[in-house]
Amino acid sequence: MHGLGNDFVVIDARESSLPAMTPAIARALANRRTGIGCDQLILLQPSQTHAFRMRIFNADGGEVEACGNASRAVALLHGEPATIETGGGPITLEPMARGARVDMGKPRFEWDAIPLAYAMDTAAMPVGWETLDAPMAVNVGNPHVIFFVGDCDAIPLDVLGPVIEHDALFPERVNVNVASIAGPDHLKLRVWERGVGLTLACGTGACATAVAAIWRGLVNSPVRVTLPGGDLEIAWERGGTILMSGPATESFRGSFNWDDFASGAVA
Numbered sequence: 001m002h003g004l005g006n007d008f009v010v011i012d013a014r015e016s017s018l019p020a021m022t023p024a025i026a027r028a029l030a031n032r033r034t035g036i037g038c039d040q041l042i043l044l045q046p047s048q049t050h051a052f053r054m055r056i057f058n059a060d061g062g063e064v065e066a067c068g069n070a071s072r073a074v075a076l077l078h079g080e081p082a083t084i085e086t087g088g089g090p091i092t093l094e095p096m097a098r099g100a101r102v103d104m105g106k107p108r109f110e111w112d113a114i115p116l117a118y119a120m121d122t123a124a125m126p127v128g129w130e131t132l133d134a135p136m137a138v139n140v141g142n143p144h145v146i147f148f149v150g151d152c153d154a155i156p157l158d159v160l161g162p163v164i165e166h167d168a169l170f171p172e173r174v175n176v177n178v179a180s181i182a183g184p185d186h187l188k189l190r191v192w193e194r195g196v197g198l199t200l201a202c203g204t205g206a207c208a209t210a211v212a213a214i215w216r217g218l219v220n221s222p223v224r225v226t227l228p229g230g231d232l233e234i235a236w237e238r239g240g241t242i243l244m245s246g247p248a249t250e251s252f253r254g255s256f257n258w259d260d261f262a263s264g265a266v267a
């Protein structure tokens with residue numbers, strides 16, 4: 001499945017049992033040369049507390065807390081409204097024609113909730129990397145840092161993204177967003193995703209960037225966020241939860257031999 005070109009292998013194990021997923025197996029499945037190939041591996045499993053549980057593994061094999069685009073894809077797959085469990089907290093899915101609306105929960109702004117390595121004002125961080133400075137950090141289930149720039153297409157995100165992702169300021173690493181204000185209700189955004197790299201779209205990046213722009217009074221809610229893969233609409237009022245709406249697509253259904261990946265036969 002994919003959301004705006006951010007693509008996923010979704011394994012539906014809600015009614016079947018699987019051997020334990022490991023970072024090595026996730027990495028092997030995500031490998032575009034020798035595996036199936038995806039930005040994120042999504043594993044659906046039973047939940048004790050909610051309709052089901054969505055686990056997310058980045059292409060580097062690391063398990064993470066949230067994925068906005070996959071949430072819409074999973075809403076489409078599930079086909080009816082549901083509140084589900086994720087590592088970043090419960091989220092509510094509402095499928096729509098060719099996509100979904102997702103209540104992503106409340107953003108967090110405390111420095112230790114991002115998390116950062118030490119205390120600072122997360123709304124105007126006194127830090128910078130080359131031409132990028134004074135970002136805002138927001139946790140929307142997963143950690144994001146957001147830079148507002150004149151022209152986000154002019155930023156060498158392929159160079160600065162990995163440097164910022166791995167900076168010691170971010171003990172759990174970070175997703176790096178560069179955004180430009182395209183109008184009072186419109187943002188343009190590019191994202192360097194933690195554990196993946198440049199992607200065509202990042203749903204949580206769009207949520208975090210919209211929240212940061214609304215917080216700073218740069219745009220109104222709802223705001224259209226244009227990513228390289230297409231558009232999302234994000235609505236957020238101070239104190240409230242984030243509503244994300246946009247498309248999702250099922251590309252194909254298939255099967256694979258688990259043992260090929262588990263044994264290391266497929267790197």
Ligand SMILES: N[C@@H](CCC[C@H](N)C(=O)O)C(=O)O
Pocket residue numbers: 006039040056058064065066067068069070142143175193194195196199201202203204205
């Ligand atoms: N593509 C995702 C975000 C996936 C997780 C992220 N790379 C992280 O490490 O937190 C999205 O659509 O939100």
